[in-house]
Amino acid sequence: MMLECPEGGTPEHRAWLDALSDDERTVVYAPVGRLHELLVIAYTKYAIERVKMPRGERAMLLQQLNDLVAKLPHGFLSAEMLATIQPMSDTEVQMMHEARSLDPKDCKSGKASFDVLTNLRTFSIFVTLNPSLLTALKMRWPVPRWQEEVLK
Amino acid sequence: MTEIPAWGPKMAALSDKRRAFVIALYSGDAPAKGDGLLIWAAQQAGYGTPTSSNKSLGVIANRIVHDESVQQAIAEFSRGMVRAIAPEAVRAVRELVRDTRHKDHGRAIGQILDRVAPIETINHVKIEDNRPPSREAMERVLARINELAMRAGVVLPPEADYKLIEGPHDDA
Numbered sequence: 001m002m003l004e005c006p007e008g009g010t011p012e013h014r015a016w017l018d019a020l021s022d023d024e025r026t027v028v029y030a031p032v033g034r035l036h037e038l039l040v041i042a043y044t045k046y047a048i049e050r051v052k053m054p055r056g057e058r059a060m061l062l063q064q065l066n067d068l069v070a071k072l073p074h075g076f077l078s079a080e081m082l083a084t085i086q087p088m089s090d091t092e093v094q095m096m097h098e099a100r101s102l103d104p105k106d107c108k109s110g111k112a113s114f115d116v117l118t119n120l121r122t123f124s125i126f127v128t129l130n131p132s133l134l135t136a137l138k139m140r141w142p143v144p145r146w147q148e149e150v151l152k
Numbered sequence: 153m154t155e156i157p158a159w160g161p162k163m164a165a166l167s168d169k170r171r172a173f174v175i176a177l178y179s180g181d182a183p184a185k186g187d188g189l190l191i192w193a194a195q196q197a198g199y200g201t202p203t204s205s206n207k208s209l210g211v212i213a214n215r216i217v218h219d220e221s222v223q224q225a226i227a228e229f230s231r232g233m234v235r236a237i238a239p240e241a242v243r244a245v246r247e248l249v250r251d252t253r254h255k256d257h258g259r260a261i262g263q264i265l266d267r268v269a270p271i272e273t274i275n276h277v278k279i280e281d282n283r284p285p286s287r288e289a290m291e292r293v294l295a296r297i298n299e300l301a302m303r304a305g306v307v308l309p310p311e312a313d314y315k316l317i318e319g320p321h322d323d324a
Contacts, residue, residue, distance in 0.1 A: 091304040104281035112285045125301040
């Protein structure tokens with residue numbers, strides 16, 4: 001999957017939407033905030049598995065990850081989805097860090113990295129490297145028909 | 153009367169009679185303003201004659217008090233007087249604070265407390281830098297991401313403009 005989105009509202013955009021596969025539609029119609037959350041979960045799992053840290057800190061990260069199921073709005077994340085998402089690979093982590101380098105120091109919003117990470121092309125690369133992101137997304141995100149109509 | 157401070161340049165520049173007029177304005181024996189203060193000061197300074205009427209003394213006093221050099225001397229002398237009477241003022245306030253029956257007792261205490269332990273207001277100003285990254289920085293990062301992806305074996309389509317989908321989103 002490699003998504004490039006033509007400019008919205010153009011005939012090319014409509015044709016592009018019509019030609020999307022089911023997998024691609026799942027990504028395209030998912031709210032960008034949800035895409036970002038999936039990446040953060042995979043990144044956190046990488047940290048828990050691979051980063052050296054005190055045992056207490058690791059336990060705290062695990063707890064926070066599990067708490068997400070209850071915290072995310074509209075029951076977006078189920079325990080099954082959380083279990084499905086695989087940790088990021090080294091390449092994905094490097095990509096994540098590249099994106100994060102765009103955020104000014106002490107910037108808590110992370111707007112710049114958010115925009116890059118949820119960019120369809122970038123997210124497509126993540127999905128190619130880590131298909132579990134798409135698997136998890138499909139568990140929760142059947143695209144409603146009306147939503148397709150709104151975006152066309 | 154409180155000890156008069158040494159003359160400043162403005163007072164020193166006045167004639168003796170005019171300087172005496174200014175000093176008389178601050179005399180402890182002087183009547184209040186509106187009760188003939190200016191006429192009394194003019195008399196004390198030696199203006200007029202023993203037979204001068206209050207009216208003519210008033211004209212003289214008004215002319216003197218509105219003279220620019222006299223005005224400047226009054227301002228200068230007032231600043232010196234305020235410093236000189238500061239100990240007296242402190243004593244007066246102390247008496248006021250001690251006199252629990254005085255009508256301004258509470259106000260005096262409040263004013264002193266305001267000076268000794270002023271109310272502090274702390275404003276925390278948080279500045280967050282949310283400027284978007286430059287186009288060059290964005291392109292550099294996207295190119296680096298492409299490079300990492302290709303190195304990991306991801307087949308990328310030809311370079312194209314990166315666009316975000318803008319449209320309504322529903323979390324429901």
